[in-house]
Amino acid sequence: MTLRTVDWKDNSVIMIDQTKLPNKLVYVKFSDYKEVAKAIKNLVVRGAPAIGVTGAFGLALAALQSKAKTTNELIQDLETAKKILFETRPTAVNLSWGLEKIMRIAKQGQTVSEIQESVIHAAKQMADDDIKINMTMGKLGSELFKDNDTIMTHCNAGALATVAYGTALGVIRATKESGKKIKVIATETRPVQQGSRLTAFELKHDGIDVSLIPDTAVGYTMANRLVNKVIVGADRILRTGHVFNKIGTYQVATMAKRHGIPFYVAAPLSTFDLKSNPDDVIIEQRNAHEVTHIGDKKTAPDDINVINPAFDMTPPELITGIITEAGIAKPPFDESIKKLFEAKK
Ligand code: MRU
Numbered sequence: 001m002t003l004r005t006v007d008w009k010d011n012s013v014i015m016i017d018q019t020k021l022p023n024k025l026v027y028v029k030f031s032d033y034k035e036v037a038k039a040i041k042n043l044v045v046r047g048a049p050a051i052g053v054t055g056a057f058g059l060a061l062a063a064l065q066s067k068a069k070t071t072n073e074l075i076q077d078l079e080t081a082k083k084i085l086f087e088t089r090p091t092a093v094n095l096s097w098g099l100e101k102i103m104r105i106a107k108q109g110q111t112v113s114e115i116q117e118s119v120i121h122a123a124k125q126m127a128d129d130d131i132k133i134n135m136t137m138g139k140l141g142s143e144l145f146k147d148n149d150t151i152m153t154h155c156n157a158g159a160l161a162t163v164a165y166g167t168a169l170g171v172i173r174a175t176k177e178s179g180k181k182i183k184v185i186a187t188e189t190r191p192v193q194q195g196s197r198l199t200a201f202e203l204k205h206d207g208i209d210v211s212l213i214p215d216t217a218v219g220y221t222m223a224n225r226l227v228n229k230v231i232v233g234a235d236r237i238l239r240t241g242h243v244f245n246k247i248g249t250y251q252v253a254t255m256a257k258r259h260g261i262p263f264y265v266a267a268p269l270s271t272f273d274l275k276s277n278p279d280d281v282i283i284e285q286r287n288a289h290e291v292t293h294i295g296d297k298k299t300a301p302d303d304i305n306v307i308n309p310a311f312d313m314t315p316p317e318l319i320t321g322i323i324t325e326a327g328i329a330k331p332p333f334d335e336s337i338k339k340l341f342e343a344k345k
Pocket of ligand 1: 046047048049092154155156157158161162166167168194232233234235245246247310
């Protein structure tokens with residue numbers, strides 16, 4: 001079994017502290033939703049599907065923490081918690097998707113205890129569904145990969161970015177499980193190093209052949225035919241097929257196009273935002289320390305100006321296919337994405 005990133009046990013949320021990886025595999029336990037919000041903000045838990053489920057568990061904690069005597073008071077407390085959890089990270093749509101889903105369920109409850117029970121049940125269900133969806137997506141996506149493929153991935157779209165198994169890395173796992181021999185090239189993914197700290201760690205943990213490259217070697221590896229396919233995850237996908245994902249994804253996709261290398265995205269339907277336009281999406285800007293330091297070591301002059309966007313947008317013309325649990329969308333994406341959602345109804 002792959003790593004389990006986040007879970008609900010004894011009325012608490014348990015998660016791997018991803019800031020400690022790869023040096024220590026440590027689990028942390030929270031029973032206060034404000035601590036969960038801090039954990040999302042500080043990247044103790046990260047990755048779009050993982051923060052969606054963690055947000056839902058945060059609301060479950062808020063329901064248990066509430067001293068409300070009436071259903072109206074409890075819904076008010078949950079609205080407050082939802083706002084605090086929502087404001088942690090703005091780009092991944094899975095967070096608001098998870099929070100809204102739990103709020104809809106809470107509003108159907110007839111008593112305080114019924115709401116508490118239904119919210120906990122729904123959050124746990126969301127976590128279990130996430131694993132099933134990743135496995136379905138993995139199986140579907142594995143058809144696109146062949147024996148002896150070397151697959152590049154950027155950031156971490158693995159078990160650690162979901163509840164377990166992963167989206168992009170789920171496809172890689174399923175390809176390997178289908179008996180094909182594959183190799184993976186993981187980018188380091190500066191500045192937070194989700195590639196070297198997390199992707200390299202979890203693939204090695206599962207015995208998958210992985211080589212690490214600096215982000216600056218993407219062009220070199222492609223030009224020298226050391227990679228023949230790319231797969232990444234996503235934080236938000238628009239109805240037009242514009243993909244928001246970890247900073248640097250756009251560079252990888254542009255380089256893949258230049259070298260005629262297929263570029264795939266794997267994401268559940270909960271990552272789609274069918275309402276927004278590209279300019280509506282807020283790109284999270286993170287603190288300068290991530291760029292001026294590597295860990296605690298300073299690598300830049302004092303008081304240097306820093307631009308540190310956490311995500312970028314890859315336009316649809318650079319994308320070969322988007323793998324979801326409902327099927328694989330191919331260009332033109334506005335039509336194929338619409339069909340995926342119509343089939344779901
Ligand atoms: O800042 P992070 O680590 O939360 O960013 C994560 C990513 O960009 C992932 O690629 C994305 O969430 C897909 S996860 C299945």
